[in-house]
Amino acid sequence: MPRKHRVVDEKRVLRRLERFGKNIVDQIMKDQPPRIVVPIRTLANTVWSRKERILKLGSRKAIREFFDIGESKRFMQTVLMLSIIIRARREGDYPTIRDLYYTGKHTITYVDEYGRRRTEETWDTQRESNAVIQDIEVATGLLREHMGIMHDTKGKIAGNMIIRSKGSDIDLSRMGSGAYAIPPNVDNLEIRRVDADWVLVVEKDAIFHRLNEEEFWRKNNCILMTGKGQPDRSTRRMVRRLWEEYSLPVYILTDSDSYGFYIYSVYRSGSISLSYESERLATPEARFLGLTPSDITEYKIPKNFIIKATDRDIKRAKELLAYPWFKESKAWIKELNIFLKKKEKVEIEALSGHGFKFLSRVYIPEKIKKKKWIE
Amino acid sequence: MESYKGLSPSQFFYRNREIAGFSNPVRSLYQAVRELLENSLDATETHGILPEIKLEIKPSNNQNDKITIRIEDNGIGIPITEVPNVFARVFYGSKYVLRQARGVFGLGVKMAVLYAQITTATPIYVKSSIESSETEYEYRLFIDIEKNLPIVLELNVRKKRKKWHGTIVELTIQGNWPLARRRIEEYVRRTALIAPYATIRLITPESSIEYKRVSRKLPEPPQVGKYHPKGVDIELLKILIRSADRKMRLLDFLTKYFDGVGKKTALNFCQWAGFNPDHKIGRLTLTDLEKLSNKMHVYNKWRRPKPLTLSPLGDTLLKEGVKRILEPEFVTAISRPPSSYGGNPFIIETALAWGGKVPVSDTPMLLRFANRIPLLYDESVDVSRKIIDAIDWNVYKVKFPAPIAIVTHICSTKIPFKGVGKEAIAEVPEVEKELNIAIRETARRLRRHLSRIEKMYEIKRKEVTISKYMDEVTRALAYILNNDGGETIIKQKLMELLKKEIKRKAIVRGGIKSAAKAPCSR
Numbered sequence: 001m002p003r004k005h006r007v008v009d010e011k012r013v014l015r016r017l018e019r020f021g022k023n024i025v026d027q028i029m030k031d032q033p034p035r036i037v038v039p040i041r042t043l044a045n046t047v048w049s050r051k052e053r054i055l056k057l058g059s060r061k062a063i064r065e066f067f068d069i070g071e072s073k074r075f076m077q078t079v080l081m082l083s084i085i086i087r088a089r090r091e092g093d094y095p096t097i098r099d100l101y102y103t104g105k106h107t108i109t110y111v112d113e114y115g116r117r118r119t120e121e122t123w124d125t126q127r128e129s130n131a132v133i134q135d136i137e138v139a140t141g142l143l144r145e146h147m148g149i150m151h152d153t154k155g156k157i158a159g160n161m162i163i164r165s166k167g168s169d170i171d172l173s174r175m176g177s178g179a180y181a182i183p184p185n186v187d188n189l190e191i192r193r194v195d196a197d198w199v200l201v202v203e204k205d206a207i208f209h210r211l212n213e214e215e216f217w218r219k220n221n222c223i224l225m226t227g228k229g230q231p232d233r234s235t236r237r238m239v240r241r242l243w244e245e246y247s248l249p250v251y252i253l254t255d256s257d258s259y260g261f262y263i264y265s266v267y268r269s270g271s272i273s274l275s276y277e278s279e280r281l282a283t284p285e286a287r288f289l290g291l292t293p294s295d296i297t298e299y300k301i302p303k304n305f306i307i308k309a310t311d312r313d314i315k316r317a318k319e320l321l322a323y324p325w326f327k328e329s330k331a332w333i334k335e336l337n338i339f340l341k342k343k344e345k346v347e348i349e350a351l352s353g354h355g356f357k358f359l360s361r362v363y364i365p366e367k368i369k370k371k372k373w374i375e
Numbered sequence: 376m377e378s379y380k381g382l383s384p385s386q387f388f389y390r391n392r393e394i395a396g397f398s399n400p401v402r403s404l405y406q407a408v409r410e411l412l413e414n415s416l417d418a419t420e421t422h423g424i425l426p427e428i429k430l431e432i433k434p435s436n437n438q439n440d441k442i443t444i445r446i447e448d449n450g451i452g453i454p455i456t457e458v459p460n461v462f463a464r465v466f467y468g469s470k471y472v473l474r475q476a477r478g479v480f481g482l483g484v485k486m487a488v489l490y491a492q493i494t495t496a497t498p499i500y501v502k503s504s505i506e507s508s509e510t511e512y513e514y515r516l517f518i519d520i521e522k523n524l525p526i527v528l529e530l531n532v533r534k535k536r537k538k539w540h541g542t543i544v545e546l547t548i549q550g551n552w553p554l555a556r557r558r559i560e561e562y563v564r565r566t567a568l569i570a571p572y573a574t575i576r577l578i579t580p581e582s583s584i585e586y587k588r589v590s591r592k593l594p595e596p597p598q599v600g601k602y603h604p605k606g607v608d609i610e611l612l613k614i615l616i617r618s619a620d621r622k623m624r625l626l627d628f629l630t631k632y633f634d635g636v637g638k639k640t641a642l643n644f645c646q647w648a649g650f651n652p653d654h655k656i657g658r659l660t661l662t663d664l665e666k667l668s669n670k671m672h673v674y675n676k677w678r679r680p681k682p683l684t685l686s687p688l689g690d691t692l693l694k695e696g697v698k699r700i701l702e703p704e705f706v707t708a709i710s711r712p713p714s715s716y717g718g719n720p721f722i723i724e725t726a727l728a729w730g731g732k733v734p735v736s737d738t739p740m741l742l743r744f745a746n747r748i749p750l751l752y753d754e755s756v757d758v759s760r761k762i763i764d765a766i767d768w769n770v771y772k773v774k775f776p777a778p779i780a781i782v783t784h785i786c787s788t789k790i791p792f793k794g795v796g797k798e799a800i801a802e803v804p805e806v807e808k809e810l811n812i813a814i815r816e817t818a819r820r821l822r823r824h825l826s827r828i829e830k831m832y833e834i835k836r837k838e839v840t841i842s843k844y845m846d847e848v849t850r851a852l853a854y855i856l857n858n859d860g861g862e863t864i865i866k867q868k869l870m871e872l873l874k875k876e877i878k879r880k881a882i883v884r885g886g887i888k889s890a891a892k893a894p895c896s897r
Contacts (some may be wrong), residue, residue: 028852028868033876067876069840076844083851110843113835122847184595228861355828 010100013146014089020140021082035065036078038137039276045345046275048324053284054269055274058137061325075133077123078139080104081132085147101129138276142329145185145233155182155207155235158212159223172223179212179224186237194246197360198290200229200364201239202252207348207359216360223248226364230263233274236281239267243283250283253364256291256317257309261336264288269325287373289364293338296346299363305350309343331374389489389520397490404442404550405558407490408432410483411544412566413526413748416573418450418776421596421686425588426450430563433580435547441495442550449541452505455512456534462488462499462544463518463525464552489518498528502543504535511535545706549741552580558751560735564700565742565749569784570690572695586637589699590692600684601634602643604671604723605718606789609664621657628656635678644674676805680720682713685786688723688747693782697726702778704730707820709813710783716805721787723809727817729824733778739763740780745790752798759783759800762811771822772829781817783810845869 001107038061039045045058084103090097095103106122123129123310137144144151156179161172165183169192172180183189200222202208208226211217228237241246252267254260267285270278296306309317317339328331328359339345351359359361367373392398396406412430419426427449435441453461462484488499501873504511515529556579563577567586574588602611615632623631629641636644645652648670650663659667688696693708708726714722734740743759754760763781773779785800794802800806845866853862 018857021852025852025856025861028865028872031868031872033872034869038776066844067837067841067873069837072844076847079848079851079890085855086855106847108843108847110839113832113839178881235893349753 005252010089010148013142014086014104016140017082017086017089017136017147020136021079021086023180024079033065033067033119034075035063036075036135036139038062038064038078038135041134041138041276050267050328052279053325054278054282055271055275056278056369064139067350074107075137077104077128077132077133080122080128082136086134088148094148094150094345096152097130097133097144098126100133100149101126104129134276137194143187143233143277143280145187145237148185150184151232151234153184153232153234154228155225155232155238155240156180156208156228157182157223157225159217160221161191161223162193164190164192177209177213179208182234182238184234185239186234189243191241192246194223194242195221196223196248197221198368199225199239199242199248199250201227201250201252201267201286202348203227203229203252203260204328204348209255210356213359214357214363220365227263227267231267233277233281236267238285239286240281240283243285246301249366250286251289251368252286253289253347253348254291255347256293256295256339257307258292258313258339261320262286262316265323265325266321269323285375287375288332288369289373291336291346291348291351291373293342293344294335296342296344299354301346301350301352302353305353306344306346307338309345313345314343335374381404384521384634390698391494392486392490397486400440400549400551401554401558403490403548404444404552406483406561407444407487407546407548407550409562409748410487411444412563414484414544415446415448415450415542416566416570416747418452420570420572420593422451423593424576425449425591425593425595426570426575428573429576429578430558431578432552432769433578434535434552435495436811438517439553441547441553442547442552443547445543445545447537447541447543452508452540452542453501453503454504454505455508455510457789457826458501458503458512458876459516459525459527460515462465462501462514463516464523483545485732487548488516489520491546491548492517493682495547497547498790500543500545503741504540506540506762509534510542511539512654515538524596556581557725558639562749562751565744565751566747568696568700568782569693569744569747569749571692571699590695590761594686594688597686598683600681600788603634603680603715603718603720604629604636604674604677605680605715607633607668607671607718610669611659612664612668616656616659619656621655624652625650625654625656625659626652634681640677641677646672647674647676653686677718678713679713682720682722684788685713685722687724687786688784690724690726693724693726693784697728697780697782701728701730703728703778704733705778705821705824707817707824709816711809714805714809716791716803719787719789719791721785721790721806721809723806724784724786725783725810725813725817726782727814727821728780728782728819730778733780735778737775739768739773739777742780742782743800743813744782745792745797746786747784753793753796754799757799758795758802758807759810759814761802762807766815766818768818771818773818773821779821780815783814787812834877834880838873839879841873845873 022032024036036091039057040060040062041057045060047056047058049056062073064071064078065074081100081104084100104122108120108122110118133144133149147155157172158175158179159172163170163172170180171201172347205228206224208224211224225235225239239250243250252264254263264286267283269284270282274281280287320326321336351363412428414430414562418427429447431445433443435443440568483833490495491499500516501516504513511530513531514527517526517528519526547570560577563575567573567575571590572588574584574586576583619628625645629636629644630638635691642652650667687710687772690708693710694706697703697706697708706728708823709724711723713720713722741754741760741763743757785806787849791801791803791806793799817853849862849866849869852865
């Protein structure tokens, strides 16, 4: 029985945003200098929750006071962004973060303390406006998707499942050679039915399409997904929902290199910069199917298919070893040490040396059957 | 056979006029103006009169190298019988007493007369009257160089038509006005700085500048004092003994003629120096005098010289003077307590001006004065320059180029000049120490001022920073509230809050201890 997912109620989102703003006005009316309390989003306030096995935001909060000249600009930006988001919600618009950047970009003219006329932009770069959006997310506990903010998506999904979106049922097993493009706000989708035993997430788009052409998901009764490299928020959210609501095991397939390992790490535990969303985006039980550094010998990858690891790969792998979820896994320590020792990386396609169907007919089924994944 | 003959003082100075500053047409014109202006000031301020001086410089008969200088003052005037001697007899004057004065030897103005006489063959014109006199009198005078005596060409005496006192002097000399102009104007400007109680009008072919007095307060005039025993030499001893009763005992001589010497001090000194206090001074031999002079120098238990002979300007007047001439944004002045070097009392006064119309430069601008005479030359070798250049101005928050000027004034019965030029003060340790203390104290006050300004700007910056975002914030909040009229109310409230915040900050920054009790925003 799937766990019930509640579609986000737009009215509630709007109320919560308004409450956040009204709270500031209330302070002013009570003759208090206005301030906003925002949980800190830096690495120093990111903690590893062993119990939940995800990265979470710590308890430290920053108090942003309008009358503190070091923070008054950020305060103004936060309130400005809040009003723009509220307007979009009131008017039923779905702006992108770039739209928000442009909508809020004004020129302020003023006279400085020496009497000179000067101008200043409400924000100069999108970095600044993005940072404010993140502040509002953590301060209100709402994700940007809930607030109707769009972003580029690149995730795809195919398999035996039916979803409902904007009143239509969509059968993801009937997409032909194509696949369903995962939309920005995954929580607005209603998953009506899932008929699958597990989820396979592949790093590469090309591999996804090859497996989709072979109808791999139909033959193996699974859901096939890709995040096209480093996954975006909606792909991660979709993976999480399938695991959380349908208890499906999730397998991640990437190249055997530091970059691939890190992609797994993001699906599993979240990224540091978005640690406040881990609870909604991370899948702590995701399994790493391969390719592992020990696969190189195990599956007799030809020597000329092996790529030498660069200094950056090595540096990255060392960093991964320090991550708590890798540090606490014997299998991962073993694999990462092999990688660091041999300094060898391979792509998924290297398995094609054993034939094009080796991946779908042998490698994946065998690894799952023999439980040769690592966590 | 060679003929020997003595030179009269007039002859001596006629032959060596460059010693007195009359070396060329530029310098001579400058020097003549100086002498006349200083005489006028001495005739007024020293006698409790607020100076009212008019100085006029005009080319004579369209001849560019002949310049007529005319000066009018409201001084005490010169008694009718004294005029010829005062203006036309070298080494004759009222300044042969021990007190601070601009000139000492009564030489300057006579040099100007002498110079006029030899370069343009014109006599000096003097009109004067003293307050108690019913008459006013006009003289035209030459100097008999050979005999060092005045030659009166003309004398008119009239009944005064209106009540006045003072002196008018006019003389025509060879000079170069275009080249001397800047120096003379600067000299008058600086004189106006050090004499804020004086109204000085300078009329030149190009312009008429009036420095109106900014204060009606005159500094205490100096008193005539006695010599300090540390400052004597054999010649002085001889002069003093000559003027005294030859039968006077050494003990009485010391107590009567020297500053701060009582009976006890005199006895102690005699005992220490090996002199019989009852010795008659007329019986002292040259060897005795040499020994006495040396011992008086070395003895270290004399009382400090009394500064009554000095007339410092005082910090208030100095500040007024600096304000009127430099028009700075900030000015501070110090008048140090009296000190002495080698038996000569002296007082150091300094001022520091910042901002406003003070010119911006890479090093502090320096204006030096000695006994209220501006020193325009040889700044680079002056002790004040040395001290200023040795200071690390960063310590006082001064970053060059900066609008900073420093004024130094030394008052003494004997100014420790460096060399014969009388334009630079020598590095006498006692003087250097006093200058250092005074300059650094003014610099500390400047630092306090700059810190206050900095804090003021900091507060202002805060206000500006927050105010500039006010519109964005209130507009956004009013929209969020869904309240069209809300913007005005929110803005008004926020402005009130900001004002309170700024006020609170200003109080805390101002260092008022009760800041904690200041009205809180809640």
